[in-house]
Amino acid sequence: MISSPEEAKLVLVSKAHLFKPTFPASKERMLGKQAIFFQRGxxxxxxxxLVLTAFMPETIKNKILDIESIxxxxxxxxxxxxxxxxxxxKTYTFNVALLFIFGRDEVLYREDLKRCYYILEKVYNSMPMNLPGTLFHKAMKARKDLAQILAKILKLRRQMKHDFSDLLGYLMDDEEGQDDEQIADNIIGVIFAARDTTASLITWILKxxxxxPSVLHAVTEEQESIIKNKVERGEDRILSWADTKKMTITKRVIQESLRVASILSFTFREAVEDVEFNGYLIPKGWKVLPLFxxxxxxxxxxxxxxxxxxxxFEVAPKANAFMPFGSGTHSCPGNELAKLEILVLIHHLTTKYRWVKLS
Known part of the structure; x- marks a missing residue:
């Protein structure tokens, strides 16, 4: 277990070639062996x-209106x-994830995908015992149903012969080609990555x-100021990318929530060979956990x-001491989208509603 910034950087960045990403066996079977999480090289x-293309700022800023609607x-x-x-x-982040995977067509598939995925998510960290009658067995069937739904969507899109500016479209347009199984594994993997972690973070932020109250007041004032300035300039109240750039206090709240809650508490790595590490021998096959x-x-x-x-966070933290989205080539590629959907939700929650936490 690694608990210093310097050592975490060695495992995740400097010597990343010596440690491959790994997950519990049940999660690998549910997501699919060809999902991005399990790959190297x-x-x-x-x-x-391909995934970054769907989630980079230049892409997501054009869909603020759609996120706002959700x-x-x-x-x-x-x-x-x-x-x-x-x-x-979880409902909010699931719907936003589907928007960026399937575009505005996501509403056509939302309920079928939700029905299967909600069964699947219950066994991510369970014992992978595929016996009839067990929850894991039901989840494996739901995983198969998900792949069949995705196969139908792929078939329909190929018949339409349109260019789609969403993750599914980018995976389908891969010049080297992705078969249906590879696409399904990665679509399900992205839903997993985009949903629960962001939903958990928003929950902690509201807590x-x-x-x-003083922090809530500062956030509310900042968000209301954005609306006031837009009205004074004769603009409509719809959020823009430029508006999100002005949310400095709200962004610090997100950063501090990421630090305190540490949604990604640790990550799994496995030594691909015997490794000499700061005076210790880590045998091949042993797990190494950077503890964020x-x-x-x-x-x-x-x-x-x-x-x-x-x-x-008015001052930048110590180097490598703040890694809420991981680090290195396996850091979360959707972190900009996560932050944007949080900013949009907080904007409307604080400018239009008053609420209390009961427990």
Whole structure:
């Protein structure tokens, strides 16, 4: 277990070729062996480039209006109700993920994909015992159904012969070719990566805002100021990419929430050969876990680390001490989208609603 910034960088960046990414066996079977998480070398580089194309700022900034529509619709469904925040956020992030995977056509497949995926997600970290009647067996069937749904979508798109500017389109247009199984593995993998972690982060953000009224007040003032300035300039209230650039306080809240909550607490790596590491021998096949939570909560890296204090990010943290999305070639390629969908939701939640945390 690695708990210092310098050693984490060695494993994830400097000596990354000595440590391959790995996950529990159940997760590998559910996502698919050809998903980007499990790859190394040229194939991983190619996949990462395709995924980054779908999630880079130049792409996502053109879909703010679509994200806003999803956020506003969800918030309206909460009015006057008691909600389970994490479950509602999983719905939000799932719908946003589908938007970037399938474009606006996602509404055509949303319910079928949701039905299968919600069964699948329950066994990601369970024992992979595929016995009839077990939840794992049902999840394997749901995984097969998901692949069949995706195969139908692929067949329909090939018949249409259109160019699609979404992740599925980029995977289909890969010059070296991706077969249906490879595409299915990577689509399911991206849904997994884009959904629960971001939903968990938003849940923590709302918890921290509710428990820190002065921070909530500062965020609300910043968001309302953006609206006020737009109205004074005679603009409509629809958010723009430029508006998100002005959300400095809100972005610090996101950063501090990422640090305190450490959604990605650690990551799995496996030694591909015997490795001499800082005086220790790590045998081939042994797991190595960089512990991001320990790094984020170390007094060597952050003053008063247990305190929720977004202002600490007015100054850049110590090098390699803040790795909320991992580091190196396997760092999260969708982090810009995650931050954007959070900014959009917080903007509408703080400017249009008042809410309280009950538990």
């Amino acid at each position: 040229e194939y991983h580089t190619k996949l990462r480039k 956020a506003v619709s969800l918030l309206q469904s909460w009015e006057g109700k008691l909600i389970n925040t994490f479950q509602e956020m 921290f805002l509710a428990e820190n 939570r320990n790094i984020h909560h170390s007094r060597d890296n952050f003053c008063d680390p247990e305190k929720f204090d977004p202002s600490r």
